[in-house]
Amino acid sequence: MTYILRTKQLTRTYRGKEVVSNVNLNIKQGEIYGMLGPNGAGKSTVMKMITNLVKPTAGEIEIFGERLTDTSYRQLGRMGTIIENPIFYEKMTARDNLDLHCEYMGYHNKKSIDEALELVNLKGIEKKAVKEFSLGMKQRLAIARAITTKPELLILDEPINGLDPLGIKELRDLFKMLCKQYGITILISSHILGEIELIADTIAVMNDGKLLQEVSMDHIAKQTVEYIEITTNDSSKAAYVLENHLHISNVRVTDGGHIRIYDCHIPQSEMLKLLVLHDVEIDGVHKKKGSLEDYFLSILNGGGIVA
Numbered sequence: 001m002t003y004i005l006r007t008k009q010l011t012r013t014y015r016g017k018e019v020v021s022n023v024n025l026n027i028k029q030g031e032i033y034g035m036l037g038p039n040g041a042g043k044s045t046v047m048k049m050i051t052n053l054v055k056p057t058a059g060e061i062e063i064f065g066e067r068l069t070d071t072s073y074r075q076l077g078r079m080g081t082i083i084e085n086p087i088f089y090e091k092m093t094a095r096d097n098l099d100l101h102c103e104y105m106g107y108h109n110k111k112s113i114d115e116a117l118e119l120v121n122l123k124g125i126e127k128k129a130v131k132e133f134s135l136g137m138k139q140r141l142a143i144a145r146a147i148t149t150k151p152e153l154l155i156l157d158e159p160i161n162g163l164d165p166l167g168i169k170e171l172r173d174l175f176k177m178l179c180k181q182y183g184i185t186i187l188i189s190s191h192i193l194g195e196i197e198l199i200a201d202t203i204a205v206m207n208d209g210k211l212l213q214e215v216s217m218d219h220i221a222k223q224t225v226e227y228i229e230i231t232t233n234d235s236s237k238a239a240y241v242l243e244n245h246l247h248i249s250n251v252r253v254t255d256g257g258h259i260r261i262y263d264c265h266i267p268q269s270e271m272l273k274l275l276v277l278h279d280v281e282i283d284g285v286h287k288k289k290g291s292l293e294d295y296f297l298s299i300l301n302g303g304g305i306v307a
């Protein structure tokens with residue numbers, strides 16, 4: 001297995017608080033690796049450390065087989081990045097912005113600017129000043145800037161923020177194409193499961209600075225997360241009874257008076273008998289299969305599903 005990027009126990013502290021804690025990412029060459037997590041989970045901070053914008057407090061980063069240091073200019077030159085909101089020289093044209101970027105990166109094959117503009121569908125308007133661009137156009141220009149130096153690794157921090165559904169689909173198709181046809185490895189972050197699920201080969205779920213899970217989509221697809229859903233008049237009591245009397249640990253109380261029991265080998269009849277014995281009224285029992293959303297929610301909520 002060839003990994004293009006690995007982090008080992010990557011940690012960052014701000015004013016005594018760990019905002020990234022012992023994160024181990026393993027990104028394979030040629031894949032789209034999605035970092036999923038709510039706002040504040042630490043995704044941007046991880047990406048900033050990978051791109052040398054922020055120094056890790058502890059841990060290390062290995063990119064293209066070498067450890068990243070303060071002077072890893074060669075490694076940084078093999079990456080294209082969009083971190084947080086892309087900033088341009090607004091009065092300059094789109095093309096001049098890309099030109100300047102190439103100069104700055106020491107990349108002299110200017111033909112690639114045309115190719116990049118073509119790929120993001122901005123050919124023909126590259127002579128417009130960036131201040132006239134819509135948000136979607138700016139996002140596409142940021143991607144053009146990130147790919148114009150022909151990177152092997154693209155790092156995209158929430159690149160679809162603020163785009164309409166059509167714009168999102170266009171970018172998704174573009175990222176997939178860059179990965180498949182150009183062999184570019186992509187690390188992309190989002191707080192939207194539906195987005196990451198449509199694009200990623202591997203997903204890293206982050207919350208509160210921690211990596212909760214790193215799992216391949218293939219693995220998830222094979223996984224059939226089944227659960228029993230019981231509707232009762234008192235879901236908290238029902239959960240309490242099952243946890244304390246039958247020692248079932250994977251119980252989740254959901255909205256609407258339901259409880260879900262995952263990965264349970266105790267017969268349904270035994271659970272129901274015990275609930276009735278404890279005066280819990282049962283309105284319904286169903287065997288269900290969890291959606292991908294359930295799967296990730298259970299990870300974020302610390303549920304016991306093992307991938």
Ligand SMILES: Nc1ncnc2c1ncn2[C@@H]1O[C@H](COP(=O)(O)OP(=O)(O)OP(=O)(O)O)[C@@H](O)[C@H]1O
Nearest residue numbers: 014019037038039040041042043044045046158191
């Ligand atoms: N320069 C900084 N100084 C202090 N705290 C910071 C700094 N940068 C980030 N943080 C804190 O670190 C935590 C993680 O932030 P980060 O931006 O990495 O999260 P995120 O998952 O990318 O979320 P978002 O999508 O909101 O950017 C947050 O609590 C944030 O307030």
